[in-house]
Amino acid sequence: MEEIGFLGMGIMGKAMAMNLLRHGFKVTVWNRTLSRCDELVEHGASVGESPAAVVKKCKYTIGMLSDPPAALSVVFDKGGVIEQICSGKGYIDMSTVDADTSSKISEAITSKGGQFLEAPVSGSKKPAEDGQLVILAAGEKLLYEAAIPAFDVMGKKSFFLGQVGNGAKMKLVVNMIMGSMMNAFSEGLVLADNSGLSSQTLLDVLELGAIANPMFKMKGPAMIQGNYTPAFPLKHQQKDMRLALALGDENAVSMPIAAAANEAFKKARNEGLGDLDFSAVHKTVLGDKQ
Amino acid sequence: MEEIGFLGMGIMGKAMAMNLLRHGFKVTVWNRTLSRCDELVEHGASVGESPAAVVKKCKYTIGMLSDPPAALSVVFDKGGVIEQICSGKGYIDMSTVDADTSSKISEAITSKGGQFLEAPVSGSKKPAEDGQLVILAAGEKLLYEAAIPAFDVMGKKSFFLGQVGNGAKMKLVVNMIMGSMMNAFSEGLVLADNSGLSSQTLLDVLELGAIANPMFKMKGPAMIQGNYTPAFPLKHQQKDMRLALALGDENAVSMPIAAAANEAFKKARNEGLGDLDFSAVHKTVLGDKQ
Amino acid sequence: MEEIGFLGMGIMGKAMAMNLLRHGFKVTVWNRTLSRCDELVEHGASVGESPAAVVKKCKYTIGMLSDPPAALSVVFDKGGVIEQICSGKGYIDMSTVDADTSSKISEAITSKGGQFLEAPVSGSKKPAEDGQLVILAAGEKLLYEAAIPAFDVMGKKSFFLGQVGNGAKMKLVVNMIMGSMMNAFSEGLVLADNSGLSSQTLLDVLELGAIANPMFKMKGPAMIQGNYTPAFPLKHQQKDMRLALALGDENAVSMPIAAAANEAFKKARNEGLGDLDFSAVHKTVLGDKQ
Amino acid sequence: MEEIGFLGMGIMGKAMAMNLLRHGFKVTVWNRTLSRCDELVEHGASVGESPAAVVKKCKYTIGMLSDPPAALSVVFDKGGVIEQICSGKGYIDMSTVDADTSSKISEAITSKGGQFLEAPVSGSKKPAEDGQLVILAAGEKLLYEAAIPAFDVMGKKSFFLGQVGNGAKMKLVVNMIMGSMMNAFSEGLVLADNSGLSSQTLLDVLELGAIANPMFKMKGPAMIQGNYTPAFPLKHQQKDMRLALALGDENAVSMPIAAAANEAFKKARNEGLGDLDFSAVHKTVLGDKQ
Structure with missing residues (x-):
């Protein structure tokens, strides 16, 4: 070159x-x-x-x-x-x-x-x-x-x-999966905790299994301590969910999990968490426990 | 011993x-x-x-x-x-x-x-x-x-x-996260495909990023070929989703993503996919493409 | 007789x-x-x-x-x-x-x-x-x-x-539709209010249209004043949603709207609203406005 | 004048x-x-x-x-x-x-x-x-x-x-509630039918209760006969759901029921039902029974 x-x-x-x-x-x-x-x-x-x-x-x-x-x-x-x-x-x-x-x-x-x-x-x-x-x-x-x-x-x-455009679309698809996963992960952390299980042990068990991934490993320990220092702000993640859903709408793809995750991120925005990390959706799932 | x-x-x-x-x-x-x-x-x-x-x-x-x-x-x-x-x-x-x-x-x-x-x-x-x-x-x-x-x-x-009971509960929490992830993954595969992106490329991109995990790697290639040979049958995964939601109900934990995933698995059961692998929920998301 | x-x-x-x-x-x-x-x-x-x-x-x-x-x-x-x-x-x-x-x-x-x-x-x-x-x-x-x-x-x-049993089942089906409608109604009230429309005018418009019904008419005015005096307690409505979903599970009926409504009622329970009227799910949708 | x-x-x-x-x-x-x-x-x-x-x-x-x-x-x-x-x-x-x-x-x-x-x-x-x-x-x-x-x-x-604009917004809010209700109604009809209850009796029971409304009365009998002659086309209803959700997004209103209903309408579009009446979402809920 x-x-x-x-x-x-x-x-x-x-x-x-x-x-x-x-x-x-x-x-x-x-x-x-x-x-x-x-x-x-x-x-x-x-x-x-x-x-x-x-x-x-x-x-x-x-x-x-x-x-x-x-x-x-x-x-x-x-x-x-x-x-x-x-x-x-x-x-x-x-x-x-x-x-x-x-x-x-x-x-x-x-x-x-x-x-x-x-x-x-x-x-x-x-x-x-x-x-x-x-x-x-x-x-x-x-x-x-x-x-x-x-x-x-x-x-x-x-x-x-x-x-041109396919690069941006691919990022949307990846971020949409990531946003849904973060919600599922948050629900799991809260379910474990409220059911009398240790959140830390859940992280350890996840790390050894078929769904182990860098995001759970990196963000999990901070999340269970209520630390949501922004790496990827929640409002940007929610925007990407919205754009991915719009892409699905154009192509008649029904995506109920992404839609539910998008509403959870909107709930978090409504609670003033938009500038925190997107893992702060965890705080919304926690609800009154917080 | x-x-x-x-x-x-x-x-x-x-x-x-x-x-x-x-x-x-x-x-x-x-x-x-x-x-x-x-x-x-x-x-x-x-x-x-x-x-x-x-x-x-x-x-x-x-x-x-x-x-x-x-x-x-x-x-x-x-x-x-x-x-x-x-x-x-x-x-x-x-x-x-x-x-x-x-x-x-x-x-x-x-x-x-x-x-x-x-x-x-x-x-x-x-x-x-x-x-x-x-x-x-x-x-x-x-x-x-x-x-x-x-x-x-x-x-x-x-x-x-x-x-006693906590072993079973921990498995439910893990399987609940796994079931939601499988749904998010399926939605992503279909969204990519219907938006003119290559599903195989999506797998390659995912493999290199923060949400790379053994399940996507193992099941993804089979899924995009419509191969859902049962390792963990969909009806058992749906049963675990249901039990995890019941555990959440007992403890007043709202889990909208898990609930949406559970309904998607029920849709798949309704379509006669209960005995296939739980990744067959992908077929339900695909809809008419199939 | x-x-x-x-x-x-x-x-x-x-x-x-x-x-x-x-x-x-x-x-x-x-x-x-x-x-x-x-x-x-x-x-x-x-x-x-x-x-x-x-x-x-x-x-x-x-x-x-x-x-x-x-x-x-x-x-x-x-x-x-x-x-x-x-x-x-x-x-x-x-x-x-x-x-x-x-x-x-x-x-x-x-x-x-x-x-x-x-x-x-x-x-x-x-x-x-x-x-x-x-x-x-x-x-x-x-x-x-x-x-x-x-x-x-x-x-x-x-x-x-x-x-025997069909009387109870019919009540569950009716209450399931009612619970989902109450959620849709609550979302509409909050959407109107947050978008700069008058909630009272929304009630008036609804009353004149194809979805006018006694429940909206009876409960709407109290809801927009934050009055949720229990007629049918939210925790009982949520229990009926859960039982209706279980009935759907037995018969492989996927009910994503009922499932989302059930999670919203659980969210309300989590926020301590279980003993108020089931219309108090409105308070959960309101979120920070309250 | x-x-x-x-x-x-x-x-x-x-x-x-x-x-x-x-x-x-x-x-x-x-x-x-x-x-x-x-x-x-x-x-x-x-x-x-x-x-x-x-x-x-x-x-x-x-x-x-x-x-x-x-x-x-x-x-x-x-x-x-x-x-x-x-x-x-x-x-x-x-x-x-x-x-x-x-x-x-x-x-x-x-x-x-x-x-x-x-x-x-x-x-x-x-x-x-x-x-x-x-x-x-x-x-x-x-x-x-x-x-x-x-x-x-x-x-x-x-x-x-x-x-100016508020007239259109009010229509969106009303149609959003209507679309969610149509989904809840469809789920109820299918749940009744699959649970061994008569759909016609459900219509009769609904007509006498707190959620009786002209839409259920008008469309119910046609729906249970699989007649979805378009009065308000499904693709237009879905477009209104999408616009109502976008309005909610602007105002940070989380609407999980509307979002789930929107995805169900998208599923129906994906199944080629977009030009039928919006009540055709019922056909999607019916699934394999059809």
């Missing part, structure tokens, strides 16, 4: 760009607050003065922005990606954005002759640093193939999922 | 008794059809002519029967455990039985001065052969402690959960 | 027996606390000194007791119905009891050669006084036919539903 | 305009296919050549169009309402449209200085002919007050609900 552009030096972007540098890629970085690029420069990165400047210089540019407005801004604002993207250049948006944002960016890039790939990741700070992200790519297949060497050092695994 | 009695040479019991023999325990076995004891005898086991005869000879006797009627039968029928159990002797029922059965046996044993432990296991044929069962014991603590050396060779881990 | 016996002079029994007297029936009454019979005697009733004495005197005897223990007690205790029931005599239990209680009484009566009818009623104090009850009879058809003249003055309508 | 304009001579509009004529109002009508105005003219109506012409002539104009595109068309197309609406004139849209359509029309009318009222109705052909509609008005209060004489002859009752 030629020199790679990288827009967005937040916690995730910085770690991902660093991995590229460490594995010998030439990287030109940009960030709204330029000082956040310093560490990268020490490791050999060049700096571009605007997204457009980065795109001009590089055949491929990756964006890793914090949210949809930021993702739109680097593309459409003055000095944005759109000013220099053209045939022969590619833009890979690895931010987590909604389908609308993704398709707006996709249309703008391709209408200028550029190639586009959405490639949201699963995994947070630690996996980003360790090059252990899971990358859900969708859009231009040729661009995906060109990006594989970069994906290989940023992630442990990348998937090509077809047309 | 002294010589151990072992009643019931079904698939599970035979594998468990064999592990005891392999690790140097002296074992006296009994089975309704005596020929099923032959292989054990070749490996050094003695044979008792009745449950009572086994109990008479051994300080501790383990029962591993196929169902509640069989579990009651070895205790209460002519020549049953009850005829020889007495102070200084213990009976450990490792069968999976309901709370009523367990407490009937418990009362009978203790009223004769004997010690009683219920110790249902989690895990099937393979873990039984490999000594990798998880043992959920409840009842007489001293008997539990005496049984630890035997439990250590039959299982990878044993838990003491308090009073 | 010949002279009728009447056991149980509670609020309901007294009103029902009074209607019989007013319409010219000869009635012999009994009550545990005999003084509660005085008013009836003023209106021409005779008094029996025990249930057995009443049965001895009358060809047909009606029981209207407060709960299953009381219903069992008048039949099986010393001086009970069972001592004098015999071929040619009938016993009609109009109490609301569970299926087990009903079938115990049925078996005892019929094994002595007597005829038995269960005939629980729908309607409370006012309909009892006005002869406007709805009577759900099941058991001996000939006894039902003989009782029609009495049923005609106590109720506005009676049904014969077949074998 | 001065001369009234009336746009849209469909089944509903024709019956409503006829009632105005019958009660002595002067009415100028318009319809895309002009011949549909003939009968009105025989009863004394004038005809306008376009919506704009009607608005020019009348102080108040009512629109009753079949769907959102038609409602938008009479306002915005060439010769539309917008060309002549101005200060001192009012437009009352009685069509059933979504919130977006309503607010687009509202903004256009008021930006030209006109008054606007949305006034969707509850009730179909027969109530329209009999002047028995229920009118849910929202928007300009003064216009509402001016329209009361007309509303009084078209409907049995009208409500003023505040700002």
Whole structure:
């Protein structure tokens, strides 16, 4: 792969760009607050003065922005990606954005002759640093193939999922299963406790069985102590449940468990728990015990 | 531990008794059809002519029967455990039985001065052969402690959960979470498929994330091929959901996800899927696609 | 109809027996606390000194007791119905009891050669006084036919539903629909209120439309004022939901709405609302607004 | 009230305009296919050549169009309402449209200085002919007050609900309760039938009790014969459930019963029942019995 552009030096972007540098890629970085690029420069990165400047210089540019407005801004604002993207250049948006944002960016890039790939990741700070992200790519297949060497050092695994939008959909499906599981887990913890069993023992038993999984292991001990420090805020999880249900509605898929879980998360929001971790739905199940 | 009695040479019991023999325990076995004891005898086991005869000879006797009627039968029928159990002797029922059965046996044993432990296991044929069962014991603590050396060779881990009944309750809680998860998983598989995503890719993505677990890994590939060969029959899973909900009712625990999952399993029963694996609830979610 | 016996002079029994007297029936009454019979005697009733004495005197005897223990007690205790029931005599239990209680009484009566009818009623104090009850009879058809003249003055309508147990089942089905409707109604009231609409206007609109019904009209105004004075306690409604779901389980009927409503009632019990009216589930839906 | 304009001579509009004529109002009508105005003219109506012409002539104009595109068309197309609406004139849209359509029309009318009222109705052909509609008005209060004489002859009752959008919201709340009730009713019918009770008797018992309502009475007999001729198509009912749940989501109202009902309607859509009456959800509950 030629020199790679990288827009967005937040916690995730910085770690991902660093991995590229460490594995010998030439990287030109940009960030709204330029000082956040310093560490990268020490490791050999060049700096571009605007997204457009980065795109001009590089055949491929990756964006890793914090949210949809930021993702739109680097593309459409003055000095944005759109000013220099053209045939022969590619833009890979690895931010987590909604389908609308993704398709707006996709249309703008391709209408200028550029190639586009959405490639949201699963995994947070630690996996980003360790090059252990899971990358859900969708859009231009040729661009995906060109990006594989970069994906290989940023992630442990990348998937090509077809047309633009499929990356976001896959994340919704996964998060929908995760949200329902968190509810089932919460109900189990409360049922055990109220039935005179030890919640800790339940965690130990679960850990040894067919449904053992990292989420139960990571979050269970905090939950039984009433600690719901936000990693993935409940209101975002509820939004993903809602979007997954809407996707099901479009396709006439009846999902009674997801629907019940969504209402439980809404109950939690109603109780003011929206900014806590999504595991705080446990507090709603606990009810008066709390 | 002294010589151990072992009643019931079904698939599970035979594998468990064999592990005891392999690790140097002296074992006296009994089975309704005596020929099923032959292989054990070749490996050094003695044979008792009745449950009572086994109990008479051994300080501790383990029962591993196929169902509640069989579990009651070895205790209460002519020549049953009850005829020889007495102070200084213990009976450990490792069968999976309901709370009523367990407490009937418990009362009978203790009223004769004997010690009683219920110790249902989690895990099937393979873990039984490999000594990798998880043992959920409840009842007489001293008997539990005496049984630890035997439990250590039959299982990878044993838990003491308090009073008789708690072993069964813990299994219900675990199976309730499992049943809800299976429903969430099924909804996710169908949502992916109907939204134009590959079910196999969903399995691959799940396997790499925070909710990866052996059940998804084991059952997922079969499910997307419509293969629901029974390991744990759906009607039994639904019965456990119902019992878990009843336990919640007693303790005023509201469990909307478990309730929705229970109704989905009932729908599957209504569609004639009760004897298939509990993963066949997937077929119900699929609906007309099938 | 010949002279009728009447056991149980509670609020309901007294009103029902009074209607019989007013319409010219000869009635012999009994009550545990005999003084509660005085008013009836003023209106021409005779008094029996025990249930057995009443049965001895009358060809047909009606029981209207407060709960299953009381219903069992008048039949099986010393001086009970069972001592004098015999071929040619009938016993009609109009109490609301569970299926087990009903079938115990049925078996005892019929094994002595007597005829038995269960005939629980729908309607409370006012309909009892006005002869406007709805009577759900099941058991001996000939006894039902003989009782029609009495049923005609106590109720506005009676049904014969077949074998013993069907009266109780029909009540469960009706109460299940009622409990689900109460939940839907509560959700609607809260949705209107939280969306900036007037709850009172919602009541007015509902009253004019296709789903107008006495329950919404009667309970709605109290509910929007947070008044849940018990007419039918929430814990009893939840018990009926549970029994209806169990009936569905036996017959493989999947009832996701009833299951969700049952969990909402359990949530309300968990919040300490079990002794309020079943409309108090509204308070649970309100959540933090309260 | 001065001369009234009336746009849209469909089944509903024709019956409503006829009632105005019958009660002595002067009415100028318009319809895309002009011949549909003939009968009105025989009863004394004038005809306008376009919506704009009607608005020019009348102080108040009512629109009753079949769907959102038609409602938008009479306002915005060439010769539309917008060309002549101005200060001192009012437009009352009685069509059933979504919130977006309503607010687009509202903004256009008021930006030209006109008054606007949305006034969707509850009730179909027969109530329209009999002047028995229920009118849910929202928007300009003064216009509402001016329209009361007309509303009084078209409907049995009208409500003023505040700002534009509230009429649509009130309909959603009512339809949400109705959809949940239809599900509860269906579950009850199937539970009765599968438990050996007569569905017809259940209808009779319900009719006499606290939850008796026109919908059960009207639709019940057809449902138990498997007749789901569409009056209100299931796919529209499901859409209203979805929109009501979305309204709840905005306001953090948890509605588990509505959510379960919505999934049941989606199941029915998945089974190809979307174009039948919404009572066809009964067929889904029936399952294999069908």
